[in-house]
Amino acid sequence: MPAPRFLSDKLCSVRTKRERRKEARPGELLEAALDLFVEKGFAATRSEEVAARAGVSKGTLFLYFPSKEELFKAVVNENLAGRFTEWNKEFDEYEGSTSDMLRYCMRVWWERVGSTKASGLTKLMMSEGRNFPELAEFYRREVVRPGHELLRRILQRGVDRGEFAPIDVDHAIYTVIAPMIFLMLIKHAAAICVDGETEIDPEKYLAIQTETVLHGLCVPPRASE
Amino acid sequence: MPAPRFLSDKLCSVRTKRERRKEARPGELLEAALDLFVEKGFAATRSEEVAARAGVSKGTLFLYFPSKEELFKAVVNENLAGRFTEWNKEFDEYEGSTSDMLRYCMRVWWERVGSTKASGLTKLMMSEGRNFPELAEFYRREVVRPGHELLRRILQRGVDRGEFAPIDVDHAIYTVIAPMIFLMLIKHAAAICVDGETEIDPEKYLAIQTETVLHGLCVPPRASE
Amino acid sequence: MPAPRFLSDKLCSVRTKRERRKEARPGELLEAALDLFVEKGFAATRSEEVAARAGVSKGTLFLYFPSKEELFKAVVNENLAGRFTEWNKEFDEYEGSTSDMLRYCMRVWWERVGSTKASGLTKLMMSEGRNFPELAEFYRREVVRPGHELLRRILQRGVDRGEFAPIDVDHAIYTVIAPMIFLMLIKHAAAICVDGETEIDPEKYLAIQTETVLHGLCVPPRASE
Amino acid sequence: MPAPRFLSDKLCSVRTKRERRKEARPGELLEAALDLFVEKGFAATRSEEVAARAGVSKGTLFLYFPSKEELFKAVVNENLAGRFTEWNKEFDEYEGSTSDMLRYCMRVWWERVGSTKASGLTKLMMSEGRNFPELAEFYRREVVRPGHELLRRILQRGVDRGEFAPIDVDHAIYTVIAPMIFLMLIKHAAAICVDGETEIDPEKYLAIQTETVLHGLCVPPRASE
């Protein structure tokens, strides 16, 4: 047997095909599951179909995730819940005006969530949450609550720094969220579109809504209203 | 057809409860079905439960509606599709400005659809449409298309009469629809609400959005506004 | 339509084949289940097989019993647990000597339980109890405990009336039960019998054991021991 | 066969743990399997669990034993079947009275089998034998038959030497076996015990039963006993 040419051959690259597959499996399954959950809903997605799309057999799915519900939670973690720490950090370090911060927030939300398949998970929970109370509770705890927290901190920053009027922050959260939710839902609403394509330009829609919201939030710059 | 023995079976109120119930059956089933479809979704609603809520047996349900899908179609007809002729007529006879017409449209839509259980059917189609292509097609044909037609005629009237700028009417339809859809969806989204209650006031939200839309549609007035 | 000749035609005999079947179903299923549980054990008995032996389809079984475990509990109730009230009453009214009472007890136990398929349920619980804790608990509560109570009362009666020595009744229960359990087990032990038939004569075995037990229990009639 | 490089691989204790483990594997697997089969039954014991308890992987189990059934047979051989040659020899060389021989037999049976985990295998076969006909046949051939043979020879010796009455030996076998089987079964019957502990003292029970059996077997002595 010839000596490996590089040390790394021994430490990194010497993996069998099987090993590589093994490490890739959870990710492949999560991706397949995300696709199918978003496409068909939680109840209507058959476990075997998820497995098949990931290129494995039914049994293999349950090797990695102990049940369909746990698979769903893992999908939510991977695509939404697990990313809040990063997002929180990003906003902790933000230094501009709070208006810009909110604009930035809406924009990156669209880029990272709204425009991706992950937005389908929100639609899914709105549709099927009532039928799967444990999943709904999980989603509220791991996604809705942290999301609200993040927004609350932004809005509170605006109020604290005198940029925003002393509004009821908890109430204002919904004003900010509303257009996001709308976009997520319309994006996944096949049956509603006569010609298959929604005519709304999400970025433009979001920009307009953002300004509307900011108009309502901001302290009038000089004169009294 | 032999004459009824009594003046009018239809008007005669001296009837056993049983007889009345008999004729009311389909209506009761449709109402029960609407409730349950909206509450749990199409797939998750069990036929037997619909029958039970209507106070009849499983078999009776299938006596009136040959399948769960046909039952759903009947519910959609009863609550949405079948009412467009009446609505169309109403707008044919409208005589005020097109801006007022649109304001009126949004308002009565909220009263007659948005704020009622019927709005849940739209949410339902957005959630499960992909899993039931025949229902989706039916819904598009019988609800979405007529709705778009109605709006298109209103908008075209505005353009034709010089009240609205010569916009792309097909595109503008979505601008008008967007807030309606948003309200319908948020209304049925239990899982998304941390504290159980959305803080949005639908009437106010709709009024503001209506004015925003009109602001974008109207020809800038020559004289003062 | 000719008038029924007897009133009973109307009240009793006017049953369709279907109705008769319907009433017989639970009993047929319980009997099939008893047979199969005793023959193959709880885990190894497939629900569909029970249904098939009762002449119905898989689904029908679950129409009458919500789960395999509940089916098992119903079988235990039907064959063992539900008969203790009757047995207790019988012994409450017994008037002879306690020795005869115990002899009678052993004999009727063999006739009504030991020699019947019901004895297989005890074997089953001993074999599989550990794998189905809920069933084991149910069996202990509904069968073992009442059985012990019944015996305790008999033994206590003997002690109270001076027929038996002042023994530890709770301990003596096991002495009485031991031969019953042995017979139940050997009866269902196919693998242990070389030639297919156990050579033990249960009635004789039980009679001998009973006298042995009584010998140990009874106060020596006259002289001191 | 080439000579081992060291004096004796078998006796040489200077070995790595790994090497020792290697050779101990089958034994460790058999021990783990015995534990689990006795604890949970044959069907309810998962192969993987056996492997895990033996500290090896699932694959390794199937390297040593081609199937779960073969594993079970090996466990039976190790703990019961394989020991009959030794036992037979022991009894061939016995020189005392046949009564003492039988007393000795019962006692050592309790010491070597009844009181050990091996007795669980008998209970297991009685419980699950019908579901695994090949195992049942194996058990009958390798354990039940040799056991009966051994007893038959003892009893025949007693008859031949005039110590026992000229009884039907084949029938008497069951009289001798009965208390052994009873003890084995009661020992593994968790579900049957209300208070968790059976009150029977096995050694005492066995001694009494032995004397009872001998009483029935022995020729009434001419002189005093």
Added chain:
DNA sequence: AATGAATGAGAGTTCATTCAT
């Protein structure tokens, strides 16, 4: 017209066994 007992395809999940590494 009305019933509800019966059906059976189909879903999630388990586990003995295989085999590439």
Added chain:
DNA sequence: CATGAATGAACTCTCATTCAT
């Protein structure tokens, strides 16, 4: 030799739909 990822048949339970009554 040893591993453990992968398989797929088998099992329990659900529910839309049928049909004898």
